[in-house]
Amino acid sequence: MREVVICSPIRTPVGRMGGALASLSALDLATTVLRALLERTGLEPGAIDGVIGAQSYPTMEAPAFGRVAALDSGFPTTTGGYQLDRRCGSGLQAVMNAAMEVQTGVSDAVVALGVESMSNAPFYTEEGRRGAPRGGYFFRDALARGRETVGGRFYPTPDGNVGTAETLRAEYGIGRDAQDALALRSHQRAVQAQASGAFDAEIVPVTVPGRRGDVLVDRDEHPRADSTLEALAALTPLLAKKDPDATVTAGNASGQNDAAAACIVTTPEHARALGLVPALRLRSWAVAGVDPRRFGIAPVPATELALARAGLGLADLDVIELNEAFAVQVLACLADWGIDAEDPRLNPRGSGISIGHPIAATGIRMLATLANELPALDGTLALETMCIGGGQALAAVFERVD
Known part of the structure; x- marks a missing residue:
C-alpha cells in the first residue's frame, strides 16, 4: 500500500460550553477551518478528492456533514464527502479512513475534518410523528442520552461515562488527590503553552458576529491559569449522592466544548506535486474494544496493537498524547503501562481536562498539537490515543517528517 503523510493539521480555538463560540453552529466552525486550510496551503479546492466529516452530535441542518461543509467552504460539486461517528475517536477515525483511501489508491488527497458544537447539541423527541402523547412531548438531551445508551442493551451505563470512570477508580484504587494533581498539571502545561505562543501555529482565529460588532476568538477558553489543588479539592464529586466514595468532579474530568479541526491526508x-509540506507520517494504527462499563482502559490494548504493528515499544516514543477524558482514566492506563504520571512525554501541552474535549474534533486537535510538539521537543515518534465511550479506543503512531 502507498505511504501516507499528514499535512497542515490546524484547528480553531476550543470554546467552553456556552462560551465564546456558542453562537456558531458546527457547520460555521467547520467552514471556518476548511477555508483556512485552503488559504494556508494555497490549494485549489478541486485538488481534494473528498472531505470526511466527523461529528458526534449532528442535526439535519447539515446531513452527510463532510459533503455539506465542503460545499459551503467553496469546494466544487465534484468533491465527495460523508459523516462518521466513533464518539471520542471520531476525528482520528476520519484521519484513518482518509489514510485507507489514500493507501489503497481510491483517493490521492483527502481532508479529514472533526467538529463539535456541544453548546448546540440537540434536544430531541422520537414521539412527534405519532401525535402528541398525554402530558406533552418528552425531549431528551442528546449529550446526556448518548452517554447512557452507548453500551447498548446488554452493557448499560446509566451513570454515563462518569460512572465508568468511578468503576476504574475502585478497580485501580486511585485516590482523589492523584486525580486532582494530574488535572492541575494539565492546566499548568496548557496555560504555559498558551503564554509561550506554542499553540499559535495550529490555531485558526474565529470571527464571531455580535450585536456590538465582531469578536475575534484566537485562544482556547478552557485552560485555567487560576486552578489550584485547593480549588479542585473543594469541588463535589458528580456522583456523591449515589456513591460516598466517588472522586470524579468537573475539575478532574474533561470539558464540554466547541471546536473544529482539519488536516490533509495524502x-x-x-x-510534493501539490506544494504541500508533510508534518507527520502514519506508521500504524489500531482499534480495540473492552467492556463499555470500564471503557477508559481501552487505550491500553489499542496502544499495544498499534505499537506492535509499528515494531515499537512505549520506550521508543518521544510524545504520548493520551486524551484526558478523566484523570482517573489516564492514571489507570499509566498504571498498566508502568509510566509515571509526571512523565514529560505525556501531554506536554495539556489535554482534555485543560484544553477541552470537543468530542469529534478532539482527535485532529491532538494531531495538530503533536505535529508542533515533536519538532519543538526534537522528537521523532509520537503516539496518539483516546478512550471512546461505549468501550472502544483508537491508537495511532506517527513519525515526524523533516
Whole structure:
C-alpha cells in the first residue's frame, strides 16, 4: 500500500460550553477551518478528492456533514464527502479512513475534518410523528442520552461515562488527590503553552458576529491559569449522592466544548506535486474494544496493537498524547503501562481536562498539537490515543517528517 503523510493539521480555538463560540453552529466552525486550510496551503479546492466529516452530535441542518461543509467552504460539486461517528475517536477515525483511501489508491488527497458544537447539541423527541402523547412531548438531551445508551442493551451505563470512570477508580484504587494533581498539571502545561505562543501555529482565529460588532476568538477558553489543588479539592464529586466514595468532579474530568479541526491526508509524492509540506507520517494504527462499563482502559490494548504493528515499544516514543477524558482514566492506563504520571512525554501541552474535549474534533486537535510538539521537543515518534465511550479506543503512531 502507498505511504501516507499528514499535512497542515490546524484547528480553531476550543470554546467552553456556552462560551465564546456558542453562537456558531458546527457547520460555521467547520467552514471556518476548511477555508483556512485552503488559504494556508494555497490549494485549489478541486485538488481534494473528498472531505470526511466527523461529528458526534449532528442535526439535519447539515446531513452527510463532510459533503455539506465542503460545499459551503467553496469546494466544487465534484468533491465527495460523508459523516462518521466513533464518539471520542471520531476525528482520528476520519484521519484513518482518509489514510485507507489514500493507501489503497481510491483517493490521492483527502481532508479529514472533526467538529463539535456541544453548546448546540440537540434536544430531541422520537414521539412527534405519532401525535402528541398525554402530558406533552418528552425531549431528551442528546449529550446526556448518548452517554447512557452507548453500551447498548446488554452493557448499560446509566451513570454515563462518569460512572465508568468511578468503576476504574475502585478497580485501580486511585485516590482523589492523584486525580486532582494530574488535572492541575494539565492546566499548568496548557496555560504555559498558551503564554509561550506554542499553540499559535495550529490555531485558526474565529470571527464571531455580535450585536456590538465582531469578536475575534484566537485562544482556547478552557485552560485555567487560576486552578489550584485547593480549588479542585473543594469541588463535589458528580456522583456523591449515589456513591460516598466517588472522586470524579468537573475539575478532574474533561470539558464540554466547541471546536473544529482539519488536516490533509495524502502521499509524499502527491504532497510534493501539490506544494504541500508533510508534518507527520502514519506508521500504524489500531482499534480495540473492552467492556463499555470500564471503557477508559481501552487505550491500553489499542496502544499495544498499534505499537506492535509499528515494531515499537512505549520506550521508543518521544510524545504520548493520551486524551484526558478523566484523570482517573489516564492514571489507570499509566498504571498498566508502568509510566509515571509526571512523565514529560505525556501531554506536554495539556489535554482534555485543560484544553477541552470537543468530542469529534478532539482527535485532529491532538494531531495538530503533536505535529508542533515533536519538532519543538526534537522528537521523532509520537503516539496518539483516546478512550471512546461505549468501550472502544483508537491508537495511532506517527513519525515526524523533516
